[in-house]
Amino acid sequence: MVLQFIKQMEMHQVTFRNGPTVLALGQGTYRMGKTIGNRSEEINALRAGIDLGMQVIDTAEFYHNEEMIGDAIQGARDKVFLVSKVHPSNATRQGTLITSCERSLKKLKTNVLDLYLLHWEGNSSFEETVSAMVKLRQDGKIKLWGVSNMDVAEMERFFAIPGGETCAANQVAYNIETRGTEFDLLPWCNGRNVVFMAYSPLGEGDLIRNRTLKEIGKRHNATAAQIALAWSVRWPNILSIPKAGSVNHVEENFKSLSIRFTDEDIIAIDKVFPPPTRKMPFAGW
Numbered sequence: 001m002v003l004q005f006i007k008q009m010e011m012h013q014v015t016f017r018n019g020p021t022v023l024a025l026g027q028g029t030y031r032m033g034k035t036i037g038n039r040s041e042e043i044n045a046l047r048a049g050i051d052l053g054m055q056v057i058d059t060a061e062f063y064h065n066e067e068m069i070g071d072a073i074q075g076a077r078d079k080v081f082l083v084s085k086v087h088p089s090n091a092t093r094q095g096t097l098i099t100s101c102e103r104s105l106k107k108l109k110t111n112v113l114d115l116y117l118l119h120w121e122g123n124s125s126f127e128e129t130v131s132a133m134v135k136l137r138q139d140g141k142i143k144l145w146g147v148s149n150m151d152v153a154e155m156e157r158f159f160a161i162p163g164g165e166t167c168a169a170n171q172v173a174y175n176i177e178t179r180g181t182e183f184d185l186l187p188w189c190n191g192r193n194v195v196f197m198a199y200s201p202l203g204e205g206d207l208i209r210n211r212t213l214k215e216i217g218k219r220h221n222a223t224a225a226q227i228a229l230a231w232s233v234r235w236p237n238i239l240s241i242p243k244a245g246s247v248n249h250v251e252e253n254f255k256s257l258s259i260r261f262t263d264e265d266i267i268a269i270d271k272v273f274p275p276p277t278r279k280m281p282f283a284g285w
Helices: 002-011 036-052 066-072 096-108 126-138 152-159 185-191 211-219 224-232 247-258 263-272
Strands: 013-015 021-023 056-058 081-086 113-118 142-148 169-173 195-199 238-240
Touching: 036 056, 036 066, 036 247, 066 096, 081 096, 096 113, 096 126, 113 126, 113 169, 126 142, 126 152, 142 152, 142 195, 152 185, 169 185, 185 195, 211 224, 211 263, 224 238, 224 247
Parallel strands: 056 081, 081 113, 113 142, 142 169, 169 195, 195 238
Antiparallel strands: 013 021
16 A cells, blocks of 8 residues: 555656756745744645645745744755746846845755746846856756746746756646646647646636536545646646645645546546637736
């Protein structure tokens, strides 16, 4: 039984180009750290995820919780693949992006980020952003860089810039009811070995009440949320980052990796949440 579970975990791994292999299920932190009374429970949840092997922890300067994340990973930094994001207004070459990165490093109590992302497109030129990201890598302050909330057109602009082809990841909204990126962006990223990071894999919370997901969950002794999470990492190169504010929630998320869908399950899901057959409006910031 243990060997079978280990093999299942190996099937759910993602490898970054020129980077490490990590579990395909990480930990998102958007809106964590907002309530002081929840701080201890949230830190315990993040640490529980680390203990389970969920290496990826995702934050951003925009989230205003980097100091809490830094506290959570103390003593376990070598077990964590740490991701943060620069606010678009700070994504310039003339020191601003570099200063933002250094500020994030200080708050996170670390000397290097495993992955640093441009949070969304702002007024700064992509050329400036790429130049600054390359400089940060050269200086050893980040290991990899990438983007967030970028559609195919933006990704092609990045890749046309010298150094832009080193972009390692694109983090976008992706879940069972927001599938538009399957039509073009997901295959685009797969074809260029750009890790597809899925935020909001449970949507806005209504998926947990979906009748079809509940019925499929009964067949797998799982919740609707676990079915939605398992679906989000069913293909290679997808790294899903759900948020969990308690240890129990983290453990439930982790157990989703043991679910194996049948053809009947997929047919039922596609009937309710059909895959895209054309270009869809991009769901981003």
